[in-house]
Amino acid sequence: MSYSRSGTAEGPGSIQYLRLQRASSRSDIFPKLIAMQKSLKARNFAVFRIAGAGLPNKRKLVCELDNWATGTLESGQQLINAFGEVMLDHIELSLLPLIWNGSENTAFAEAGEFSPLTRRLGADAVPFSGVAFPVRLGALGNGYVTFLATTLDLSSDVIIDQHVRSCQVMMDLLALDERRSVPAETLSEREIACLQLAGDGRISEEIAEKLGLSVHTVNAYLGSATIKLDSVNRIQAIAKAIRLGYIH
Structure with missing residues (x-):
């Protein structure tokens, strides 16, 4: 198991490993x-x-x-x-x-x-x-x-x-x-966009610059997405979003 510069794990069980096309049915x-x-x-x-x-x-x-x-x-x-x-x-x-x-x-x-x-x-x-x-x-x-x-x-x-x-x-x-x-309350477009960029290894400051938002707003979107996905942290939320097909 190794880690990238952004701190995301690379190996079995990691977010990168989960980037497989999941079945929709x-x-x-x-x-x-x-x-x-x-x-x-x-x-x-x-x-x-x-x-x-x-x-x-x-x-x-x-x-x-x-x-x-x-x-x-x-x-x-x-x-x-x-x-x-x-x-x-x-x-x-x-x-x-x-x-x-x-x-x-x-x-x-x-x-x-x-x-x-x-x-x-x-x-x-x-x-x-x-x-x-x-x-x-x-x-x-x-x-x-x-x-x-x-x-x-x-x-x-x-x-x-x-x-x-x-x-x-x-x-x-x-x-x-x-x-x-998954809860009836689905992810918004902004929440999905922030999760996608976070999954790509971007930090909050980079996501904010990319989407034209404040860092506070980005963190708020990531926090609300984490709650909706019933996850304990951002990494787990990204992994679950990949499995559920929200991001890739």
Whole structure:
């Protein structure tokens, strides 16, 4: 993690890292998952999120998105029945992807190089092979992006790339949730303009000069935007504004 001259962080979890085009609806997420499915040569995908986080004995996996083939809707429940408890426990301790072989003479394209990057589950528990990429984004953003197939094309580069893409998918879902829960009082054009320039690394004096405002007025706009976005400081407000699509 490094910092720019303006003091903004540059790295995973920073504002610069969040400058990705977020999905505006769930329909925008499906093409991303289909592309990942093709890259892995998988047959189906399913996105599970963890509900009841922080509540003893209440945690459970909930399927948010999937493209199960007609007649195989029970596959999600089979997966949860076989590995649900393991997946819930695993994500608390590790972010290594989980892989398993199915009982229909399925197998992975074996490559010893990716063994240290994954955790292998017991075979024959379900009729299909699969890989589950765990993602932790906080109490509301934890879950797995899973892919199922007769065979899966896995290598160390593929695993790392698809894990990163899985994180982006879960960030999209979390951002959509936040957008739905955003207060009815939306940001004004001036508040958005000030946040955008602040996100670009401009200090209040530079924003004031750019917009023809006083420094006091700029700080007032940034303060009101921070309150509307239910954030604790300017940096968090900028990050949330990016996730919600107000600025880029």
